[in-house]
Amino acid sequence: xxxxxxxxxxxxxxxxxxxxxxxxxxxxxxxxxxxxxxxxxxxxxxxxxxxxxxxxxxxxxxxxxxxxxxxxxxxxxxxxxxxxxxxxxxxxxxxxxxxxxxxxxxxxxxxxxxxxxxxxxxxxxxxxxxxxxxxxxxxxxxxxxxxxxxxxxxxxxxxxxxxxxxxxxxxxxxxxxxxxxxxxxxxxxxxxxxxxxxxxxxxxxxxxxxxxxxxxxxxxxxxxxxxxxxxxxxxxxxxxxxxxxxxxxxxxxxxxxxxxxxxxxxxxxxxxxxxxxxxxxxxxxxxxxxxxxxxxxxxxxxxxxxxxxxxxxxxxxxxxxxxxxxxxxxxxxxxxxxxxxxxxxxxxxxxxxxxxxxxxxxxxxxxxxxxxxxxxxxxxxxxxxxxxxxxxxxxxxxxxxxxxxxxx
Amino acid sequence: xxxxxxxxxxxxxxxxxxxxxxxxxxxxxxxxxxxxxxxxxxxxxxxxxxxxxxxxxxxxxxxxxxxxxxxxxxxxxxxxxxxxxxxxxxxxxxxxxxxxxxxxxxxxxxxxxxxxxxxxxxxxxxxxxxxxxxxxxxxxxxxxxxxxxxxxxxxxxxxxxxxxxxxxxxxxxxxxxxxxxxxxxxxxxxxxxxxxxxxxxxxxxxxxxxxxxxxxxxxxxxxxxxxxxxxxxxxxxxxxxxxxxxxxxxxxxxxxxxxxxxxxxxxxxxxxxxxxxxxxxxxxxxxxxxxxxxxxxxxxxxxxxxxxxxxxxxxxxxxxxxxxxxxxxxxxxxxxxxxxxxxxxxxxxxxxxxxxxxxxxxxxxxxxxxx
Numbered sequence: 001x002x003x004x005x006x007x008x009x010x011x012x013x014x015x016x017x018x019x020x021x022x023x024x025x026x027x028x029x030x031x032x033x034x035x036x037x038x039x040x041x042x043x044x045x046x047x048x049x050x051x052x053x054x055x056x057x058x059x060x061x062x063x064x065x066x067x068x069x070x071x072x073x074x075x076x077x078x079x080x081x082x083x084x085x086x087x088x089x090x091x092x093x094x095x096x097x098x099x100x101x102x103x104x105x106x107x108x109x110x111x112x113x114x115x116x117x118x119x120x121x122x123x124x125x126x127x128x129x130x131x132x133x134x135x136x137x138x139x140x141x142x143x144x145x146x147x148x149x150x151x152x153x154x155x156x157x158x159x160x161x162x163x164x165x166x167x168x169x170x171x172x173x174x175x176x177x178x179x180x181x182x183x184x185x186x187x188x189x190x191x192x193x194x195x196x197x198x199x200x201x202x203x204x205x206x207x208x209x210x211x212x213x214x215x216x217x218x219x220x221x222x223x224x225x226x227x228x229x230x231x232x233x234x235x236x237x238x239x240x241x242x243x244x245x246x247x248x249x250x251x252x253x254x255x256x257x258x259x260x261x262x263x264x265x266x267x268x269x270x271x272x273x274x275x276x277x278x279x280x281x282x283x284x285x286x287x288x289x290x291x292x293x294x295x296x297x298x299x300x301x302x303x304x305x306x307x308x309x310x311x312x313x314x315x316x317x318x319x320x321x322x323x324x325x326x327x328x329x330x331x332x333x334x335x336x337x338x339x340x341x342x343x344x345x346x347x348x349x350x351x352x353x354x355x356x357x358x359x360x361x362x363x364x365x366x367x368x369x370x371x372x373x374x375x376x377x378x379x380x381x382x383x384x385x386x387x388x389x390x391x392x393x394x395x396x397x398x399x400x401x402x403x404x405x406x407x408x
Numbered sequence: 409x410x411x412x413x414x415x416x417x418x419x420x421x422x423x424x425x426x427x428x429x430x431x432x433x434x435x436x437x438x439x440x441x442x443x444x445x446x447x448x449x450x451x452x453x454x455x456x457x458x459x460x461x462x463x464x465x466x467x468x469x470x471x472x473x474x475x476x477x478x479x480x481x482x483x484x485x486x487x488x489x490x491x492x493x494x495x496x497x498x499x500x501x502x503x504x505x506x507x508x509x510x511x512x513x514x515x516x517x518x519x520x521x522x523x524x525x526x527x528x529x530x531x532x533x534x535x536x537x538x539x540x541x542x543x544x545x546x547x548x549x550x551x552x553x554x555x556x557x558x559x560x561x562x563x564x565x566x567x568x569x570x571x572x573x574x575x576x577x578x579x580x581x582x583x584x585x586x587x588x589x590x591x592x593x594x595x596x597x598x599x600x601x602x603x604x605x606x607x608x609x610x611x612x613x614x615x616x617x618x619x620x621x622x623x624x625x626x627x628x629x630x631x632x633x634x635x636x637x638x639x640x641x642x643x644x645x646x647x648x649x650x651x652x653x654x655x656x657x658x659x660x661x662x663x664x665x666x667x668x669x670x671x672x673x674x675x676x677x678x679x680x681x682x683x684x685x686x687x688x689x690x691x692x693x694x695x696x697x698x699x700x701x702x703x704x705x706x707x708x709x710x711x712x713x714x715x716x717x718x719x720x721x722x723x724x725x726x727x728x729x730x731x732x733x734x735x736x737x738x739x740x741x742x743x744x745x746x747x748x749x750x751x752x753x754x755x756x757x758x759x760x761x762x763x764x765x766x767x768x769x770x771x772x773x774x775x776x777x778x779x
Contacts, residue, residue: 001478001699002410009409073409262777278774281767288766291773292693292718299692302411309409320685376674382684383677387657390672 003302005077006309012074016081019054023047024085041125041167044088048122057120058096065104065116073308094163095119095126099172102242103191106230115170115191127168129159129192129216130239134406136161137377139174140184140236141396141406144218146175153177153190153228155198155221161371165201165214168194172242173223174235179402186401187235191227198222208363255329255361256354258290261336264353268339277339286335293328297321316385319378322368326375330365333358411695413482421482424461428490431455434744440493440604441747447566447597447606453494457526462500466508470520477639477702481694484640488647488755491747493604495529495564497644497758501637503530506572506583509636510621510629515585519570531568531588532637533559533610534630540764541574543627548575548612550584554592555617558609563758565608566597572620572633573612580624584617592616602750635712637759639697642712642719645755646690649719649726652748653683656726656733663735676733683726690715690722710776713769720756720765727752 005013024047051057052066059075061067082089100119104112118124135142144157155175165171171192178186192199198221203211230238265277265287277283300321304314336358337344349355369375383389396404413421431452440446456462465480466472473479480500487496504523507516522528534541536548536559548557555575562571565588573584586593592615598607621629657680660671670676697715700708727749731738738745756762 001412001695001702003699005409258773259777262773284770285763285766287773288713288717288769289721291769292714292721293689295696295714296689296692296718299411299696300688302409303692303695305409306411317688320688323685324689376678379678379681380674382681383671387653387680387684389657389660389677389680390669392672392674392677393668 009073009077009309013077013081016056016078019056020081020085020087023050023054024087040088041091044091045122047088048092048120052121061101061104065112066120071308071311073305076305076308091125091164091167092119092122094128095124095168095170098128098242099126099170102172102189102229102238105241106189106238107191108226111191111226119170124169125164125167127162127165127171127194128242129162129165129171129173130242131161132158133160137374139239140187141401141404142174142176142187144173144175145179146177146188146190146223148177148225149222151225152222153188153225155190155192155218155223157218159216159218160204160213162201162214162216163212165194165216166203170194171216172229174239176401177232177235180400181233182399183396183401183404184236185233187239188232189229189235189238190223191229192221192223193227196221196223206367208360208367255333255364256336256357257294257332258287260354260357261290261332261339262287264336264358265339267353283335283339286331290328290332293324297324316381319373319381322372323375323378326365326368329361329368333361333365337362411699413478417478417482420479421486424459424483424486425489427455427459428486428492432490432492432494434747437491437493437604437747444603447493447603448495448564449493452492453526453529456492456494456496457524460524461496462504462526463520463524464500466504466520466524470516471524472520477636478698480640481643481698481701484643485647485650488644488751489651491604491648491651491751495531495567495606497637497641498532498564498568499523499528499530501640502532502633503528503568503570503572505636506532506620506629506633507585509632510583510625511585515618515620528570529564529568531562531565531571532633533562533565533571533573535559535561540760543581546574546576546581548573550575550577550582550617550619552577552619552623553616554614555584555586555612556614558611560609561598561600561607562610563754564606565610566595566606571610573610573617574626574630577619577623577626581626581630582623583620583626583629585620586612586615586617590615600754602754604747604751605754634759635709636701638712638716638765639694639701639708641755641759642690642694642697642715645719645723645752646687646694648748648751648755649683649687649690649723652723652726652730652745653680653687655744655748656680656683656730659734670733679729679733683722683729686718686722686725690718693718710769710772713765713772716759716765717762717769720762723748723752724756 055068056078058067059070059078060072063069096119100116103115119126130139132142132144146153146155171194173190173192174187176186177188198219200217202215204213204215205211265283268277270277270280304318307314346352347356347359352359384391436449436452440449460473461483463472464475464483468474507519519528548559555573557575559573568588571586571588573586574581575584592613594611596609598609600607660676661669663670694715697711700711731745731749734743734745737743
């Protein structure tokens with residue numbers, strides 16, 4: 001066992017870090033990740049273009065589509081270094097992490113050529129249009145219809161929870177092409193031009209107050225058949241390729257951790273009135289559990305990296321990370337607020353401890369437990385794909401979509 | 409980055425698993441459980457000695473294999489998986505480690521080769537009553553030559569040939585090495601939750617003993633031994649927890665209720681998924697402990713605490729939910745769930761309970777943050 005990079009990995013890391021130091025010097029660039037709106041997007045796009053010029057984009061992709069054909073471990077290393085610099089990569093995560101790999105796997109050669117370059121350079125941004133108001137965990141139960149009309153498909157329906165739809169140029173859209181078939185078998189995937197007539201993007205007002213996601217409505221939107229991804233009726237298998245990448249992408253924790261709550265506890269009186277909360281035994285036990293969970297997650301990633309280093313493909317085990325992190329974030333935020341006692345209700349960053357980080361985390365955590373696979377779906381995945389347990393009894397097997405309760 | 413065991417270590421683990429599947433079969437474990445006069449399996453103990461495991465981390469000059477902490481960890485995982493009824497942890501993780509850490513040249517020369525051969529069975533005697541031991545509460549006393557006092561419970565104390573005992577000496581504490589085959593030592597066998605391992609109350613009445621390490625450093629030495637043992641026990645716990653999950657998964661696939669495999673119900677699936685998550689969390693923390701152990705890292709105290717906390721939680725959770733998954737069958741004597749449920753509790757409290765280790769963890773975290 002050792003935690004060091006191989007010499008090749010170390011050289012790559014050093015080279016990447018030197019480039020990042022040189023490229024992400026300006027404070028504006030580092031902060032772009034937090035800037036919502038056109039200014040932040042401009043900065044992010046400029047950074048992405050520089051990444052391509054320096055050869056750091058599409059590290060694992062094939063050379064013929066502009067990649068470097070490096071092993072996945074190099075992509076992980078570059079991501080770790082980028083994270084340290086708070087590189088503004090957010091707007092491209094879904095497009096380059098999920099949509100474009102799907103395009104490369106299923107689209108025609110000339111379309112791949114058309115889309116991959118601009119996406120890689122950050123000139124065009126992509127979003128993923130799968131979830132619907134009545135099809136979340138059961139995404140294959142979606143209603144949005146695609147009906148063939150000459151060389152086109154005509155789309156009607158609605159998607160929801162679409163990150164970045166408001167600034168995206170293209171999206172991959174999963175729609176129902178045949179309601180006479182079983183629900184998984186009547187789906188087809190398309191590339192949608194988000195600027196096409198009939199596409200209407202509306203922001204979702206989240207429970208935490210912000211708007212990071214959208215609803216997208218389709219009213220007689222036309223998509224040429226040449227923009228179909230894969231065979232008609234094979235959309236579910238195409239979607240699985242996309243989703244495989246999602247849980248890796250949504251894994252990390254972004255909230256306050258044990259170090260932050262330890263600091264809070266040091267400066268907060270204990271409930272008994274004697275000493276600080278950090279001296280309170282009940283609190284210390286909870287702190288130990290959060291430490292074990294947070295460190296276990298990080299160490300688990302090292303095990304994944306080791307598997308990648310050896311050329312193995314990490315399986316659905318990585319679902320663990322999201323369950324742990326989202327729940328820890330919620331528990332820890334809740335405990336911090338309770339520790340602040342009545343003062344804990346204050347969410348004004350100018351007054352609340354640590355710029356209201358715990359109050360923000362408290363309001364964000366419920367979303368993290370749902371996004372990219374709910375806690376419950378992830379447990380099903382672990383149970384079925386890792387432990388090999390049988391599927392739940394299905395009432396939708398062998399039934400045409402149109403005949404399902406709720407189907408239409 | 410290589411956060412995994414080597415191919416050689418995995419091969420050793422594989423051999424150990426096969427060996428124990430045969431020599432520490434559930435029948436062997438149950439024979440010890442059912443026979444009140446028997447607290448370990450002698451044939452298994454001899455077999456383990458022949459395999460060289462008792463000296464895995466003992467230097468070759470004392471007859472050991474001279475391997476390292478990582479090899480000990482993979483063996484510990486298999487011992488835990490098999491619920492092996494032998495004084496392995498007492499002898500290897502505690503007694504031998506204490507000798508290696510603090511023994512004089514003469515003490516090592518006299519005892520280590522006999523540990524390797526299985527003739528010396530060690531034990532580690534700290535506890536004197538309910539609650540976690542603390543330096544000021546230790547009553548047993550040593551005057552430089554003679555030891556008096558009571559230790560209860562001492563794991564494997566009923567069959568051990570030797571003990572390392574924590575005792576007062578002057579104003580401090582010392583570790584004392586005692587040969588248990590002498591007139592000044594009285595042993596009383598204890599009834600415990602886990603009869604597959606022996607336990608005794610040891611009463612010392614001016615028993616002959618010799619100091620292990622320096623006078624007054626007993627508590628610090630004991631803590632250092634406990635840190636190393638915590639990592640190795642964490643691997644036993646992970647092995648046992650994994651065996652529980654494997655059992656529960658098998659049962660959930662084969663048992664039908666309401667005309668379906670019970671493993672198709674989400675209530676069962678989610679329970680088993682939670683067991684898997686707890687075990688993997690324990691495993692990742694234990695791996696880090698293994699790395700710290702094998703490299704003598706300054707991170708060992710914190711890593712050991714994290715491994716111990718995570719693995720204790722995982723084994724308790726897996727053991728109790730394995731019983732639950734088996735339903736009424738799981739509550740019978742004949743089904744093996746209780747072997748793990750018993751051992752899980754022994755391993756959780758044997759080297760200091762979860763609360764003690766959570767407290768150690770936070771104290772060490774504070775020290776690290778202050779540094």
